[in-house]
Amino acid sequence: MKCWQSVLIIFVMLITANFANGEEWEAVFRPSESPSKVILPGEIFDGVIQLWPYVGSDDDAKKFLQLENHDFLGLFYIVSVDEIRQSENNAEVLELIVTAILKKNFSPTQFYIWNWENKNIPLKIKDLIIGKTEEVPPREYVILEQKVTSPFSLSFWPSIFVGSVAIVLLIFIAQRRMVSREKRKLEIKHRREVLKQLRQFRAVTRPGFESLYNQKEQLQRYIVGDGDFDQLIKKIAIIRYQKDWSKKDLNELRVLASKAEANLKRMYGI
Structure with a gap:
């Protein structure tokens, strides 16, 4: 009799496990900090993806490392998966501690679909405060009228004359010094x-x-x-x-x- 009871218990456990594996997963993505700070597009932040009910093995959980260096939901970029662990509050909740980058501004909707392997996992984004980047208003440039002086105007020639005389004098002095030096030799x-x-x-x-x-x-x-x-x-x-x-x-x-x-x-x- 006891033997049949043991077999029955094992059978019930297997059915329960199969039923759990067949259940649809749900997920939540939120910043690690609480309360969350304002995050601007292009900024990097720490986040956590919570997935349940998860009763897979540790080897199965390691597959989530494939999220590294990939796009996530078209809204984020996962830089690294820093840790994979079970939630302290619920053993059926798997937590992925990630470093992510916010790619763009968006308004969180009720849920998103996370396509993972052969599953379509409904995912909610919580506690994420997105700051909008301010648009830089177009600058107005004022072009001032400036008087352009032609290099061939009358006021320009005295400068040319003075400069030419100075150059000639310098050449003359240099030649005199050279002649004097040669004469001395x-x-x-x-x-x-x-x-x-x-x-x-x-x-x-x-x-x-x-x-x-x-x-x-x-x-x-x-x-x-x-x-x-x-x-x-x-x-x-x-x-x-x-x-x-x-x-x-x-x-x-x-x-x-x-x-x-x-x-x-x-x-x-x-």
């Missing part, structure tokens, strides 16, 4: 050559004066109009072919060379 080079040639006047013997005479053309480039130098060259030219030079001739050459060197130093300030 030539003077420095010239002075070095003169200092080099001064060493030729230190001759005190016949070979030294003959060497000085052999470089007379090079020296004459730096010495112009110096009578002492000219006398020195002429004196060397007269006696250079003599077999012997007397002491008088050498002393006379030394005096002329000393005077020419002094004149050269005075001329170039060295």
Whole structure:
């Protein structure tokens, strides 16, 4: 007898489960916060979808993770399904904790149809306060009349003239500086050559004066109009072919060379 009672109880439980699975589901979608804050289109918020009567397994419940990154009712976008759990108040109520985005303004109606797998689930939206975005009124632009000055008007030419003169002056000053710099370089080079040639006047013997005479053309480039130098060259030219030079001739050459060197130093300030 007890065996038949056990079989009967199991049979009744199976029938009850099948009946429950065959029932139509209902659902509610609401914000997690209570009371709800105003949500504007495009804003993200936390929500909960409550579904009942649900007596499926945990594996069946995990199918609701497919809601992630999908449109929901054409009104929301489910960013993520953060948790799937049974309601603390009713074991037949399944709760989906979601992060959602409000896609657009709408006025909640009595219910919506949520198409899930092969079921059409009636769903109500509760406690959702939707704020309307303010429309920006069209701006009025006032165009002020402005006087346009032609670049070829009479008042424009003085500016062009002044600017042109300034540019010419700048170019002239730059060129003068470049010329002055080059001239300075030539003077420095010239002075070095003169200092080099001064060493030729230190001759005190016949070979030294003959060497000085052999470089007379090079020296004459730096010495112009110096009578002492000219006398020195002429004196060397007269006696250079003599077999012997007397002491008088050498002393006379030394005096002329000393005077020419002094004149050269005075001329170039060295």
